[in-house]
Amino acid sequence: MSSGRGPAQAQAARAADRLLCQVLEVLWRELPAPDRASLRLSCKSGLSLADRQIDRLWLDPGWVRAPEGAADSPCYMEWACPQSALHRPPAVPRAKQARYVAAAVSRGARPHELRLRQRPGEESAELVKFTLRLFKGLSRPGPSASAAAPSLTHLGLEAVPLNGSVLAALTACTPQLLSLRLHGYDLHRKNGVADQLSQPLGLCSRLERFSMEWAISEWARRPSESEHAGFLSLLAGLPSLRSLELRLPPPPLGSHGLAPELELEPPDGSLRGLTCLKLIHAFPEMRPSLARWLGPRPQLVVLHLLPCVLDQSQLQVISEVAGLTELVTCSLKVAPPAAQREGGGAAGSSAATSPAGPLLPSSLPLPPRLRRLGLWHVTAAVLNALALPPSLEQVHLHELRAIEYSQPAPGSDKDRIDAVVLALELLAKSGQYVGALTDREMGVRARDYRRPFKLNMNWTEPPAEIDFEWTSVIERLHLSLLAVDDYDLTSIREKMPQLEHLELQCVLLPDFTYAIGPLKLMRQLRTLVLHPGFGRTWAEWLQAAGGDSESFQAEFSDLLTGCERLTRLQLLLMDVCVYEDDDADDSSAFDEDQVEVADELADEVHDMVYAMRRDVVPRLQQEPGPRQGAEIWVHAFEQGEEFWRKEESF
Numbered sequence: 001m002s003s004g005r006g007p008a009q010a011q012a013a014r015a016a017d018r019l020l021c022q023v024l025e026v027l028w029r030e031l032p033a034p035d036r037a038s039l040r041l042s043c044k045s046g047l048s049l050a051d052r053q054i055d056r057l058w059l060d061p062g063w064v065r066a067p068e069g070a071a072d073s074p075c076y077m078e079w080a081c082p083q084s085a086l087h088r089p090p091a092v093p094r095a096k097q098a099r100y101v102a103a104a105v106s107r108g109a110r111p112h113e114l115r116l117r118q119r120p121g122e123e124s125a126e127l128v129k130f131t132l133r134l135f136k137g138l139s140r141p142g143p144s145a146s147a148a149a150p151s152l153t154h155l156g157l158e159a160v161p162l163n164g165s166v167l168a169a170l171t172a173c174t175p176q177l178l179s180l181r182l183h184g185y186d187l188h189r190k191n192g193v194a195d196q197l198s199q200p201l202g203l204c205s206r207l208e209r210f211s212m213e214w215a216i217s218e219w220a221r222r223p224s225e226s227e228h229a230g231f232l233s234l235l236a237g238l239p240s241l242r243s244l245e246l247r248l249p250p251p252p253l254g255s256h257g258l259a260p261e262l263e264l265e266p267p268d269g270s271l272r273g274l275t276c277l278k279l280i281h282a283f284p285e286m287r288p289s290l291a292r293w294l295g296p297r298p299q300l301v302v303l304h305l306l307p308c309v310l311d312q313s314q315l316q317v318i319s320e321v322a323g324l325t326e327l328v329t330c331s332l333k334v335a336p337p338a339a340q341r342e343g344g345g346a347a348g349s350s351a352a353t354s355p356a357g358p359l360l361p362s363s364l365p366l367p368p369r370l371r372r373l374g375l376w377h378v379t380a381a382v383l384n385a386l387a388l389p390p391s392l393e394q395v396h397l398h399e400l401r402a403i404e405y406s407q408p409a410p411g412s413d414k415d416r417i418d419a420v421v422l423a424l425e426l427l428a429k430s431g432q433y434v435g436a437l438t439d440r441e442m443g444v445r446a447r448d449y450r451r452p453f454k455l456n457m458n459w460t461e462p463p464a465e466i467d468f469e470w471t472s473v474i475e476r477l478h479l480s481l482l483a484v485d486d487y488d489l490t491s492i493r494e495k496m497p498q499l500e501h502l503e504l505q506c507v508l509l510p511d512f513t514y515a516i517g518p519l520k521l522m523r524q525l526r527t528l529v530l531h532p533g534f535g536r537t538w539a540e541w542l543q544a545a546g547g548d549s550e551s552f553q554a555e556f557s558d559l560l561t562g563c564e565r566l567t568r569l570q571l572l573l574m575d576v577c578v579y580e581d582d583d584a585d586d587s588s589a590f591d592e593d594q595v596e597v598a599d600e601l602a603d604e605v606h607d608m609v610y611a612m613r614r615d616v617v618p619r620l621q622q623e624p625g626p627r628q629g630a631e632i633w634v635h636a637f638e639q640g641e642e643f644w645r646k647e648e649s650f
Contacts, residue, residue: 054104056113056154059097059134091119094130102137110151114138117158118184124161131160135169153177159184159215179209183247198234207238209276213247229267236270243276245304247443265292272296278304280443291317304328306443307376312364319365327367328374328396328437332382333404334359358415359385366392374437377401377456380416380423388430395427398436399454399478420457435476452476452501476501476527483507483535490518497522503529507537511544513555520562527568528559532636534574536594538601545604552608557616560634565626571609571636573602602638609636 101109116134118127138152152174160166162185201207212231235241274297282305294300300321307330310318315332318324364385366373371391377399400423402416427433436453439445453474475498484506492499502525508515512532519528532541545551560566576590576598590598617632 052108052110054109054111056115057101057111058115060091060115060117060119094126098130098133098137101134102140105137105140111138112151113154113156114152115156115158115181116160118160128161128163128166131166132169135166135173139169139173151176154179156181157183174204177204177207180204180207181211183211183213184215185212201234201238204238206240208240209243210235210238210241211243211245211247214249232266232270236267240273241271242273242299243302244271244274245276245278245280246282247280248282273299275299276302278302278306280304280306290314294318294321297321298323300324302326304374304441306330309333315364315366319367321367323369324367325369325391326372326374327370328372328441330376330442331378332364332375332386333379334364334382334385361385362387372396374441376437376442377454379404380419383423384419384426388432392432394434395430395432396434396437397427397453398442398451399456400424400427402457404458420455424455433474435474450476452478452503454478454480454503456480457482475499478503478529479506481506483509484515485509486514486518489515493518493522498524500524501527505529505531505534507535511540513544516555516559520559522563524565525563526565527570528563528566529570529572531572531574532605533598533601538576538594538597541601542597542604549604549607549611552604553611553616556608556612556634560612560616560620560632567627567630568633569612569635570633571605573605573636573638574598575638602636605636609634 116131153176155174155177235244277293277300294317301323303318303324303326306328309331310329312334318327359381361384364382365387366389368389369391370389372394373392374396378397379401383400400420402420436451438448438450440448453476457480474496477499484504499522519525556569560569576595578590578592578595612634617634620627620632621629
């Protein structure tokens with residue numbers, strides 16, 4: 001009798017387990033993250049269910065940021081992603097990570113993505129040991145036949161040593177690899193990445209996406225021509241490759257990219273299936289090799305060339321890529337015919353000057369299906385001359401310039417002002433402007449920061465009739481003008497009630513106390529950046545402030561109090577000094593009297609900042625309102641001429 005009930009009882013138990021798993025799966029989808037953690041620890045079925053949800057392993061809290069929604073997602077290990085950008089959990093010991101991964105895989109976890117990086121101060125030998133344990137754990141068989149094979153399809157490694165044992169374990173663990181990201185490696189080292197990856201990449205016939213970022217250090221050098229050729233030949237042997245991103249170390253300061261004989265070119269007839277191509281610091285001055293990269297590429301839809309400045313002939317080549325929907329580059333310039341002839345039709349952009357005559361509307365072609373255009377900076381004349389296709393949906397732009405730096409300006413001031421007004425109206429009325437790209441997307445810094453829109457007149461006097469109506473689509477604004485007065489800032493306040501970030505890199509008229517008065521009623525303003533003494537008006541600032549830090553403090557205390565959401569006040573002072581090699585006849589050089597008054601202003605500003613931090617900020621943090629308990633940042637510092645040259649060069 002009992003033997004007859006045994007199979008029935010076993011079947012009933014299995015049915016109950018299946019029902020419990022179904023109930024837990026429903027609960028898992030509905031519960032918030034803290035309750036999921038409790039359910040995971042409540043029973044064995046809950047633990048197995050949680051492990052089966054693991055889709056991505058980010059094994060270090062040092063990644064710049066977690067993907068959108070990662071804090072509430074069950075698809076990440078509990079230490080893989082911080083709960084918020086302001087809180088990063090302490091690093092979990094490597095041994096604990098390895099044990100957890102092995103146990104989770106044995107319970108049914110089959111993650112598809114792994115990201116692993118070397119921690120600061122971590123020894124290479126210890127990281128190799130952990131990596132081998134990790135890949136061994138990921139290769140363990142699961143509880144069912146469906147979870148028997150390794151499942152990694154996306155792999156990201158940063159500065160992880162790639163010796164023979166690691167590569168063997170990597171190859172065994174990633175037979176279905178589709179995406180590979182390698183950051184922090186040197187191509188020019190003996191037995192470098194090209195040699196190390198030749199065998200595993202040869203087995204990755206399904207690899208579709210490859211990203212390579214070279215190590216950036218003070219001793220790193222750019223790869224040579226032979227190293228370039230060997231690495232690109234290796235990539236050319238990947239038949240399924242669709243997306244390629246290469247980030248080289250930036251060229252040394254003051255250089256102009258690679259020498260002509262060191263151009264980065266793919267082998268003939270290779271990489272024809274690319275749909276996405278991103279080249280960062282590959283060749284800041286694009287030469288005829290651009291045509292080698294783009295054609296024939298009938299499937300190419302995404303193209304990033306940074307920090308390249310494309311001329312008209314290169315833009316024509318790009319416009320012939322009919323399927324291109326996204327183009328990101330540093331800027332666009334038009335070289336005069338003489339410069340184009342000297343450069344063979346693809347002259348280096350840094351040598352390109354302004355065109356011989358005015359640019360005509362729609363004279364600069366763009367791909368016919370382009371949907372997204374990203375630029376770091378562009379002149380108003382060039383922006384007005386772009387033949388924007390009807391398919392265009394998004395325009396990203398950080399800086400609009402009246403003229404280029406250190407280049408002859410065509411036309412009169414009125415022509416340049418009219419071009420700026422027309423370009424601003426174009427951005428405002430088209431509905432396509434969506435702000436700047438992030439620094440990471442532009443290859444400037446490894447951070448997801450969007451810079452404010454910058455209007456740079458470059459010492460061209462703006463007309464009085466600019467009423468700032470064009471700014472209705474802009475929430476973050478950087479004005480680089482000769483001067484603004486209280487009427488201009490009143491117009492900004494009235495026309496831009498949505499403004500959250502404002503930087504005034506200009507002379508404030510009639511003085512700063514009058515000029516900043518209208519800003520005290522800007523309710524949405526969160527960040528304000530001022531340049532005390534801009535245009536060598538140090539004495540005017542001191543005179544307006546009455547010559548003491550208490551007057552400074554009163555003005556800015558009223559400003560902070562009136563702007564109820566202002567939490568970041570930054571005062572940028574230019575570092576003024578006399579250099580030994582300064583020419584006495586050079587009007588741009590500083591004399592001893594100017595240095596003395598600039599230093600006096602800097603002392604007053606710093607005293608004001610310290611007093612504000614001590615007396616004003618604590619009071620504002622205690623008052624009811626949107627800033628109660630928030631961090632309020634008031635700071636002042638000097639920046640040398642090197643900073644201004646760097647800002648203008650890019």
